Amino acid sequence: MVRRGRPPIATPLAELIPADLQQREHVQLQALWHRYPNSPADGWTLQGIDLALRQGELMGLLGPSGCGKTTLLRLIAGFERPERGAVLIDGRQVAGPSRWLVPERRGVGMVFQDYALFPHLDAWRNACFGLRRGQDSSRAAWLLELLGLEGLEHRYPHELSGGQRQRLALARALAPGPSVVLLDEPFSNLDVEVRLRLRSELPAVLSQCGASGLIVTHDPEEALAICDRVAVLREGRLHQCDSPRQLVDHPATAFVGRFVLQANLLPAELRQGLVRTALGDLHPAEGQQAPDAGLGGHGDHEVLISPEAIELVPDSMGEAWVLGREFLGREWLYQLQCGSDKLRLRLPLEFEYGRGQRCRLRLRRGHPALLFPLRLPLQVA
Numbered sequence: 275m276v277r278r279g280r281p282p283i284a285t286p287l288a289e290l291i292p293a294d295l296q297q298r299e300h301v302q303l304q305a306l307w308h309r310y311p312n313s314p315a316d317g318w319t320l321q322g323i324d325l326a327l328r329q330g331e332l333m334g335l336l337g338p339s340g341c342g343k344t345t346l347l348r349l350i351a352g353f354e355r356p357e358r359g360a361v362l363i364d365g366r367q368v369a370g371p372s373r374w375l376v377p378e379r380r381g382v383g384m385v386f387q388d389y390a391l392f393p394h395l396d397a398w399r400n401a402c403f404g405l406r407r408g409q410d411s412s413r414a415a416w417l418l419e420l421l422g423l424e425g426l427e428h429r430y431p432h433e434l435s436g437g438q439r440q441r442l443a444l445a446r447a448l449a450p451g452p453s454v455v456l457l458d459e460p461f462s463n464l465d466v467e468v469r470l471r472l473r474s475e476l477p478a479v480l481s482q483c484g485a486s487g488l489i490v491t492h493d494p495e496e497a498l499a500i501c502d503r504v505a506v507l508r509e510g511r512l513h514q515c516d517s518p519r520q521l522v523d524h525p526a527t528a529f530v531g532r533f534v535l536q537a538n539l540l541p542a543e544l545r546q547g548l549v550r551t552a553l554g555d556l557h558p559a560e561g562q563q564a565p566d567a568g569l570g571g572h573g574d575h576e577v578l579i580s581p582e583a584i585e586l587v588p589d590s591m592g593e594a595w596v597l598g599r600e601f602l603g604r605e606w607l608y609q610l611q612c613g614s615d616k617l618r619l620r621l622p623l624e625f626e627y628g629r630g631q632r633c634r635l636r637l638r639r640g641h642p643a644l645l646f647p648l649r650l651p652l653q654v655a
């Protein structure tokens with residue numbers, strides 16, 4: 275039977291934890307290396323990851339398929355052992371050279387893409403599943419209410435919609451009162467409307483439970499929309515961990531710029547104070563010094579430039595051609611082949627070109643760009 279009553283954990287996090295404590299490092303990953311048993315000797319899945327999740331923070335783990343996001347969650351939860359390095363939760367080592375704490379004693383909740391609910395248990399018994407013997411179940415009742423599942427306690431998972439199942443999975447993960455919740459692409463099986471609603475509710479739900487969250491996604495827009503900070507991974511290495519604003523304004527590597535901003539990378543050469551690309555020249559932005567031409571040759575530098583900064587001129591003799599296009603409602607997103615480079619362009623709806631259209635591409639005057647690896651702000655000349 276569902277017991278009512280609002281437990282004290284309903285207080286928002288900011289009131290529960292003093293501001294200085296909210297900066298405390300809650301989960302720490304120290305020089306973490308991991309390799310699966312059947313991988314080759316140099317087949318590292320994670321390579322020297324240093325990362326700290328702060329108290330009460332929602333952090334996104336973002337990166338392309340296979341970069342090691344799920345593996346990182348599994349190491350924190352205790353489903354995998356790191357080969358080198360350590361995992362600390364609340365300052366206590368839970369995995370390391372000489373310590374190992376079993377998953378059920380780490381105080382970590384998990385939410386999976388496929389809900390992983392128990393099909394033979396109704397919603398109430400699913401929500402209470404992780405409670406310890408004698409633990410107050412009013413928290414589970416409060417969570418079902420908080421997540422909009424009140425009245426559905428006696429339904430089985432197959433009698434719930436996808437969105438309701440994922441809400442139930444979240445309630446089950448939070449019911450035992452974990453200090454951190456790990457979410458592995460929790461919204462990817464949901465339709466757009468439910469996904470948008472649930473993801474916008476997640477930060478408040480975690481905050482009301484006083485839990486920190488680490489959420490895996492391969493969708494940059496999702497990570498930037500809801501996370502306090504986002505860690506960007508590629509091939510097992512951490513490229514950057516920063517606030518969404520900082521990632522957008524100051525990407526640390528060319529990969530972060532391309533993946534997070536969905537921007538273009540053009541090979542560049544430094545000559546006579548200018549940055550030369552196949553599509554046009556750029557100069558250092560106002561107040562920036564000209565890059566030293568001695569800093570590498572062609573191929574050592576790349577210019578990160580937005581899909582709005584490239585112009586398409588139809589030309590049957592042009593060196594570029596249209597590979598495809600997507601209708602975005604208010605504009606087109608074109609994919610183009612230009613030499614060995616694939617580029618993305620955003621164009622107003624009146625510029626409608628078919629697949630295979632030959633064209634010339636050029637940079638639009640005055641648009642900002644960034645030179646990598648120097649991270650030098652540029653402007654199209």
Ligand SMILES: Nc1ncnc2c1ncn2[C@@H]1O[C@H](COP(=O)(O)OP(=O)(O)OP(=O)(O)O)[C@@H](O)[C@H]1O
Pocket residue numbers: 310311312313319337338339340341342343344345346492
């Ligand atoms: N149990 C395993 N045994 C061997 N290799 C594994 C195992 N699990 C994952 N891998 C490999 O480790 C790498 C990272 O996998 P992981 O699932 O962490 O990536 P991911 O970033 O979460 O990918 P996705 O976004 O596609 O889910 C991949 O190359 C994968 O094939």
